[in-house]
Amino acid sequence: MEEEAENGMIETWVKKHRLIYIGATRHPFILSIRDGTVDLSHFKTWLGQDYLFVRAFVAFAANVLIKAYKESGNSSDMDVILTGMAALNDEIAWFKREAIKWGVSLSDIHPQKANLKYCRFLESLMSPEVEHTVAITAFCAIEAVYQESFAHCLEEGSTTPPELQETCQRWGNEQFGQYCHSLREIANGRLKKASDDILKKSEVVFLEILEHEVEFWNMSSRVAGAKDQ
Numbered sequence: 001m002e003e004e005a006e007n008g009m010i011e012t013w014v015k016k017h018r019l020i021y022i023g024a025t026r027h028p029f030i031l032s033i034r035d036g037t038v039d040l041s042h043f044k045t046w047l048g049q050d051y052l053f054v055r056a057f058v059a060f061a062a063n064v065l066i067k068a069y070k071e072s073g074n075s076s077d078m079d080v081i082l083t084g085m086a087a088l089n090d091e092i093a094w095f096k097r098e099a100i101k102w103g104v105s106l107s108d109i110h111p112q113k114a115n116l117k118y119c120r121f122l123e124s125l126m127s128p129e130v131e132h133t134v135a136i137t138a139f140c141a142i143e144a145v146y147q148e149s150f151a152h153c154l155e156e157g158s159t160t161p162p163e164l165q166e167t168c169q170r171w172g173n174e175q176f177g178q179y180c181h182s183l184r185e186i187a188n189g190r191l192k193k194a195s196d197d198i199l200k201k202s203e204v205v206f207l208e209i210l211e212h213e214v215e216f217w218n219m220s221s222r223v224a225g226a227k228d229q
């Protein structure tokens, strides 16, 4: 766990909703990557599903960028979001290479229920009625979950298999950590000035993201093509 002398709203919510936060960032799937016991068929399921998710996430990121442009009047916020979008561009190319490496055919993958639900949730956040503060809180939470999860697989004491280290580096590296930190500062800055109504909405969305992330990890242990409720 990081120790920073910060008391933003995001940190408050992470503490307040600690159990679900741990559920999302220390999921059994992540712990199995960290200790090398991961079932590679689960990893491949995750890879294919995450590729589909990331395509929806790019659209969401673009929407957050537009909201930043229209509402915040702060070009440095836009720069941070644009950095994230540039990383997503690399990421899509990486998914394609990684899929070939693992023999996963991306064109044959159908989104599983949890993935569809998560993507639909992102779409709902793209509505013009959703305030920028709410959207940037969601964006920050989505990125933070991957950053914290995969950074855990690179920490001292982890025994992540070499063939999975590149995946962990992708989201667990220092630079991605810095980017997540910047996103959190943007979110905290806006939340500090937000009305009670927007604060409440942002907290609900923050929790919903964590729930979707847990469901997304859970999906990795489901057999592709199996019916799920």
Ligand SMILES: Cc1ncc(CNC=O)c(N)n1
Pocket (backbone or CB within 6 Å): 050, 053, 054, 057, 091, 142, 143, 145, 146, 213, 216
């Ligand atoms: C389900 C999920 N959540 C967060 C991320 C990380 N953001 C972009 O890559 C991701 N790839 N997938």
